[in-house]
Amino acid sequence: MALSMLPTSGSYLCTPLRAVHWGPGSISSLPTIIRSLVSSYDKNAQPTAMIITGKSLLEKTPVIGDVCKMLEKEGMFGGVFSEIGQHARKLVRVEFWVFAYPRDSGVQAIKQVKAAQKLAEDNKVNVLVSIGGGSPIDSAKAIAYFIHESSKSDNFIPHIAVPTTLSVAETTQNAGFTNEQGQKAGVNHPDNAPRAIIYDANLAMYTPLRLWLSTGMRAVDHAIETMYRDGAPPQIRHMAMFATKGLFEALEACKKNPDDVKIRQNCYLVAWESLWPLARAGALGLSHALGHKLGATYAIPHGICSVLTLPETVKLMSRNLEGNDLACLATAHAFLPTAYQGSVDKLGLDASAASEEAQRAAAHQVGEAVALLVKNLGLESTLKEYKVPEGDLEGIAGKVEDSKPDGAPYKKDQIMESILKKIY
Incomplete structure (x- = not known):
């Protein structure tokens, strides 16, 4: 950083x-x-x-x-x-x-x-x-x-x-x-x-591959939401960027070679970097907050909650974040494997020097990259698949807004239109 x-x-x-x-x-x-x-x-x-x-x-x-x-x-x-x-x-x-x-x-x-x-x-x-x-x-x-x-x-x-x-x-x-x-x-x-x-x-090695990969997406969720979490120390944000790169690479490698013990060991280590030990309380960010409301109520596994909510959450945050939080998320684009960077210009290791438009484009591509990783891992899903009633969506959005930290850059209607409806 x-x-x-x-x-x-x-x-x-x-x-x-x-x-x-x-x-x-x-x-x-x-x-x-x-x-x-x-x-x-x-x-x-x-x-x-x-x-x-x-x-x-x-x-x-x-x-x-x-x-x-x-x-x-x-x-x-x-x-x-x-x-x-x-x-x-x-x-x-x-x-x-x-x-x-x-x-x-x-x-x-x-x-x-x-x-x-x-x-x-x-x-x-x-x-x-x-x-x-x-x-x-x-x-x-x-x-x-x-x-x-x-x-x-x-x-x-x-x-x-x-x-x-x-x-x-x-x-x-x-x-x-x-x-x-x-x-x-x-x-x-x-x-x-x-x-x-x-x-x-x-x-x-005894953990079923789908469970292993979906919880790996939970680790991706930790890493990315750390980049714009209020109060996250800069050293932790920096580590989360490297963890993002490591998780993309390790999870794809594990999908291709699920019986390779060295790859699974590497997955552990990069996941550890995604949520480095830190005394803190509360949800990391919007994707996690949504997962808390969805998981227990509708019996959706932890990792699948992140599979569902993270891609569209990151895209929403790319439009709403400001200042250093936006720059950190935009900088994460440079840490993505090349195949996930799209046609967006690389901003290097200091996205704060780029224009706001360029930062938002890079940050949005991080969301697109997460969606592509979900697809490549064979984890695509919907809320409907987990029998979440469509009539519950507004209530879910309301609960997330009611419990959000002061100054969190999202509102109930954005949660509904930009995330919940899209993943239904």
Whole structure:
């Protein structure tokens, strides 16, 4: 990012993240990480780790079984809480060989999170290990939050995140879940972020390709919306530009070679760059805000929400942004792979030096590029496909406008006409 685009003052707020381990086979470092985290606040405590995961990973892959055996061998296995669904909407069965807890698919997510909290407390668990996508990771954050609330302790129970998708929930302090009304809700605290992350591509090989690629689009969403998010430090925006380039290239490569473990490992690393650990609250931008309203209410997966909303959101923002935010989005055009740059003039690494017209053209092409990437990955979809009633669109737009940050450059009618109607 050119010097003319950098603010002269600002701040970067770190999360409590202490370690990130990556590479095929890096899950083997889990026992060492658990010991380190527990001993950092109680040297005499016996590490007892509870795994938070989903039904598919537990029943259809060897991933959870292998991790359980590893922890049992080290004397630190504290159980498995399984069947976490998209948006943490549906949890709960705890396997008979771990905890005896009844299945009730009708229980709302917040009640299920509370049930997991009680199991962790009753069994004196002192580490949470989430394995899976954004839902298990967010659920573990919520469990840690509620344990902290009930214990009145100064410390949060440490949480180790082991992602098997590219949603990048592991770098944030937000914890989303579905409330009793079936709406997206959540908790937020600086100490809620995971203390450690493990990116192991061997585990990612079990993730179905469509899910992997769609959550990769979620990472693209993170990267692009970071470029115009109010308060995003310049260093983070700069990293997001490189992440955009890396994600376009890595996701296309993975589509062509889904069984290449090195490509999947690379996807992890560029996704990590798309949402670098930063203590912050709230949605990144309009695409994310729309996803929050659509996902839990209509059971649309996290990644597909971004597939639906991001291309048209970026095009709208290209018309509405001003100043440095517009220049940052326009500069992202220079980071796109050549095949995605279209016929728009390249503005180099300092779009602020170009005319406003040229900036808006470059920023608009970023939206066109996202739409083309969605097509090339075979992820095109519509709201109608997910049975969103057309009569609900105005209400969705209204809810997004009602919850938008002060000064956000969009209005209800623009959300309706420029995004929701076009993706219906």
